[in-house]
Amino acid sequence: MASMTYRAALNEALREEMERDPDVFLMGEEVAEYDGAYKVSKGLLDEFGERRVVDSPISELGFGGLGVGAAMAGLRPVIEFMTFNFAFLAIDQVINAAAKMYYMSNGQFPMPVVFRGPTGAALQLSAQHSQACETYYAHAPGCKVVTPATPADAKGLLKASIRDDDPVAFMEGELLYNFKGEVPEDDDFVIPLGKAEVKREGADVSIITHGKMLHVALQAANKLEEDGVEAEVLDLRTVRPLDVDAILETVKKTNRAVYLEEGWSFLGVGAQVVTLIQEEAFDWLDAPVLRVTQADVPMPYAKNLEQLAKPNADRVVDACNKVLYR
Amino acid sequence: MAQTTAEPDQNAEQAEEAAPDINSARAADGHRWETRDVEDPFDHFGIPAEDARGLLADMLLYRRFEEKAEEAYAIGKIGGFCHLHIGQEAAAAGCIKPLRSEDYVVTAYRDHTQALAKGVEPEAVMAELYGRRDGASGGKGGSMHIFDKSVRFMGGHGIVGGQIPLAAGIGWKVHYREEDEVVVCFMGDAAVNQGAFHETLNMSAIWQLPVIYVVENNAYGMGTAFKRVSKLSVADRGKGYGIPCSSVDGQDVLATYAHFRDLVAGVREQGGPRYVDVQTYRFRGHSMSDPVSGTYRSKAEVKSATEHDDPIALLRDRLMDADELDQEALEEMDADARETASAAADFADESPPPDPEALYTHVWAEVNEHGRLFFDGRDRPEGL
Known part of the structure; x- marks a missing residue:
């Protein structure tokens, strides 16, 4: 295992896949000379040249x-959006x-x-730079959605996404880029899409989540532990394909679940997961499944309002206590 | 010959003269391409009469094919939207026939005859319109989404302007792999008001992508005259990106063919892109559900265009005037076209509808070992 940041893990995944397959190229705003708006592509221009690392x-x-179009013609493009908030301008091409x-x-x-x-969201970037966009892409058959929360997942899942023959919306987190973690040193470390991971075992309640909310879920689990509650944390890692088996397994184990997501609640990822749980594990439930999401408002700028809008560990703890009838 | 402006920053007056925003089809505007009156058009355009007869046969097929589709639509054999190319056949033949088989064509939703021109089998195109199993897209795409990878016909796209960035991507592949193929990207005149058009022209110019952007300028976006929604002419809308722009008489297949023959050779040798305003006219409504004339254009205008600017009649008369075609040969050629169109319709009629299992195939190219991809709770074929 090597300790590295989420950013470095993504960089390694890109480098390894570009070395492995000459049809892989990276294009986007600031990805080449500037080394990436978040430095994810640092050094790739020097290594692969301007034909394969392209400033748009x-x-x-x-x-x-x-x-x-390049994918239609046989290449394997990696298109970087500076944030998925800007990708709304491109959603016709992604979906249609x-x-x-x-x-x-x-x-x-x-x-x-x-x-x-x-x-x-990152910190105080307000309404047009803070939106969680998973639902828009996961809604459409034909588009896969991947949301890694740790450096190891970032590396293994990006490699799998580049090798996948379907379009993948690969969604990172600004606040994750500096996050450090252990990454296997295997030079072909690939995590298959569609495989959730239990990030923390527990028998009392399941906190199911995806993307960077994993870290909020783990904080909440720590708080609950102080209170004698053992929460299991299931990280979906990919939203579509969705590891329904893992969801049902944890629900059948704890009989109580909370879905935590960064985006809005209405028709969100959690709405789909709750539907699946009630359809396929109804008899295993001891309580309704609750969701913790962003407040149903555009993200405000003011620090206090932003904190109020975002989901946080305390809200998750409260939701867990509710489903535990505590 | 086509009128070319190499660089975008010529003075406006000159540009306007070179590229009238009203195309020749509207006789009321009085514009007439000089090349319509050249004495020996075959010599002028450097196209032997033999090849011209081939272009006439091609265009006759497109015409008869579309008429057959029109007929089939009227009796309910074809559903949905169906955009006919009648009147614009010279654009399909003139822009596509100069290409090699390994070159690419990508287009919008008025795509039937362009598919034929690129080499998609008429049976496969018609069966697609009928929504049948043997259609070019297995009956899943329909009229607006004809695809045939084997002849590098890259669709058939339904969002105005949506195909333009795709063309750049295909051109990017050629550039990336240092190949010498050429990409022809068709769009209607209305597409030049989409953001995708301007973003793509700029990128194509930066990277010199080998793409020829072809505006089939039939003067109307559905029922809105181009000049009502655009301050500049179609030809001028391509300027500002450092791309050589030109206009051509799109009802004159010899002019169009000759222009594209030169453009394609130029792009293959020196790289692209190019932008061409192909001035044409649609003899039918925007789609089968729309009127031919009415609030947006007069009957007289359409009548004048069909009388004076029919690309098939124009070439036919030229060949006949030069004694390169007689009535008998013309009738034989037309009978062949009708027969091919009829055979395509018969084939489509006999082709079964897609297997119900096809509903779920080809949603995902890769069904991952883990996780669920379908959420509708319905039964699906094994393995999905």
Whole structure:
């Protein structure tokens, strides 16, 4: 195991996949000369040259679509969005083109393209830079959604995403880039998509989550432990494909669940997970499944309001106590 | 010959003269391409009469094919939206026939004849319109989404302007692998008002992508005249990106073919991109559900265009005037076209609908070993 940041893990994954497959290239705003807005692509321009690490104009729709066309023609593009908040400008190409191309061409054009960048809030970036965007992409058949929360997951899942023949929205977190963790030193460390991981074992209540909320879930579990409650934390890691077996397994183990997500509640990822639980594990439940999400408001700027809007460990603890009838 | 402006920053007056924003089809505007009146058009454009006869046969097929589709639509064999290319056949033949088989074509939703021109089998195109198993896209795409990877016909895209960045991506592949293929990207005139158009032209220019952006300028975006929603002409809208721009008489297949023959050779040798305003006219409504004329254009305008600017009649008359085609040969050519179109319709009629299991195939190229991809709770074929 090597200790490294989430940023370095992504960088390694990109480097290894570009070395492995000459059809992989990286394109986006600031990815080359500037080393990436968040330095994820640091050093790649020097190593691979400007044909494979490409600074784009600020034209999300244009270069997002260019990635789709390049995938149609047989390349494996990695398209970086500075944040998924900016990718709304490109969503026509992701949903109408990438996610539907394989189907409407009757299987003639697989879409091995990765759209990656941070999703969700950082600190005081306010309404247009703080949105969690997973739901938009996970909603559409044909688009996979991957949300790693740790350096190891970031590396293993990015490698799997680049190798996958479907379009993948690979969603990172601004606040995660400096987060350090252990990453296996295997030079071909790949984590299959669709495999959730129990990040903490517990028998009393399940906190199910994805993306950077994993860390909030773990904080909440620590607080609950002080109170004598053993929470199990299940990190979905990929939203679609969704590891339904792992969800049902933890629910059947603890009989109580809370879904924690960074985005809004209405039609959110948690809404889907709760539906699955009630459809497929109803008899195992000892309490309704609750959700902890962002407040149903655009993200405010003021520090205190932002804190109020975001989900946090205390809200998760409260929700767990509710489903435990404590 | 086509009128070319190499650089975008010529003075506006000159540019306007070179590229009238009203195309020749609207006789009322009085513009007439000089090349319509050249004495020996085959010599002028450097196209032997033999090859011109081939272009006439191609365009006749496109016409008869679309008429067959029109007929099938009227009796309910074709559903949904169906955008016919009748009147614009010279754009399909003239822009695509100069290409090699390994070159790429990507287009919008008025895509039937472009597919035929690139080499998609008429049976496969018609069966797709019918929504049948043997359609080019297995019946899952329909009229607007014809795809045939084997002949590098890259679709068939339904969002106005959505195909433009795709063309740049295909061109990027050619550039990336240092190949010499050329990409032709069709769009309608209305697409030049989409952001995707401007973003893509800029990127294509930066990276000199080998793409020829072709505006099939039929003067109307559905029922809105281009000049009502755009201050500048179609030709001028391509300027500002450092891309060589030109206009061509898109009803004159010889002019169009000759222009594209030169453009394609140029792009193959020197890289791209290029931008071409192909001035044409649609003889039918925007789609089968829309009127041919009415609030947005007059009957007289359409009548004038069909009488004076029919690309098939124009070439036919030229060949006949030069004694390169007689009535008998023309009738034979037309009979062949009708027969191919009829055979395509018969084939489509006999092709079964897609297997119900096809509902769930090709949603995902890779069904991962772990996790669920479908959430509708319905039964699906094994392995999905």
